[in-house]
Each structure stands twice: as C-alpha cells, then as structure tokens.
Amino acid sequence: MKFLSTMQRLGTKLAAGASIIVMTVALPLAVHAEPGSAFVALNKNFTDTSSAAGVDTAKGEGALPKLIGGFIKQAIGLLGIILVVLIIYAGFLWMTAAGNEDKVKKAKAILTNAVVGMVLIFAAYAVTDFVIGALIKGTSGTAS
Numbered sequence: 001m002k003f004l005s006t007m008q009r010l011g012t013k014l015a016a017g018a019s020i021i022v023m024t025v026a027l028p029l030a031v032h033a034e035p036g037s038a039f040v041a042l043n044k045n046f047t048d049t050s051s052a053a054g055v056d057t058a059k060g061e062g063a064l065p066k067l068i069g070g071f072i073k074q075a076i077g078l079l080g081i082i083l084v085v086l087i088i089y090a091g092f093l094w095m096t097a098a099g100n101e102d103k104v105k106k107a108k109a110i111l112t113n114a115v116v117g118m119v120l121i122f123a124a125y126a127v128t129d130f131v132i133g134a135l136i137k138g139t140s141g142t143a144s
Contacts, residue, residue, distance in 0.1 A: 008113055011082045011086060014079055043065075080121050087115070093110065
C-alpha cells in the first residue's frame, strides 16, 4: 500500500513538474516564433549542436524540433498511462472497500489526485503540441 501511495505522489509530482517545465521553458519560445526573431538563432543553435554531436539533420528542416517534440510527447504519454492505472486502482479499491470508510477515503483521495494529474497532463500535451508545431513552423516555414 505504501508503494502505491508513493507512486501516486510521484505521478502527481511528475505531471506537475512536466507542466511547469513546458510552461516556463517552451511557452516563452513560442511567443517569439515570428520569422527573423531569436527563434532563427535558436534553430541555428540546434543545428550547430546536432552537427557537433554527430546527429544527422539531413532529414529536412525542423527535424530536430520534431525529435525533441516526439520525446516530450512520449514522456507525457507514459505519465498518462500511469494515471490511468491509478484511476483503475482507485476504482478497484473503492469497489472492494466493503463499507470500510478508511479504504473509501483513500480511494477518493487517489481518484481525486489522479484526475487532477490527468487534467495537468492533457494541458501539458496541448501546450507541447502547440509549441512544437510553432517551433517547426517557425524554423522551416511549414507545419507538420
């Protein structure tokens, strides 16, 4: 039981942390996504860094932002899977409580936290999708 509450707190913290990181790092970059801005310099920095690291960027304009966006979306998807498992666990705990108020309170707390985490993950996914789309459009002139 202690393991599951620890996993619940970890999932909530990861969802909140991912949302905060996306909103504080990526969102300000999207604001400056107009052509000829600092965004072009950011694309040049991405290209220089990937070339120095030996990463092939010959797949077209915006390949690196697509790669980074893919990693972020995969991480958010993993958090979503963890939260669905928590919701199922909370429902199971509630259904098997058999009138035990402590189990019902615990199930309600897990369910509440999981739903809040799910909302945060949906918001983080929406913001990430918008930012990565703006990043790709701003650096290559086309949307994916």
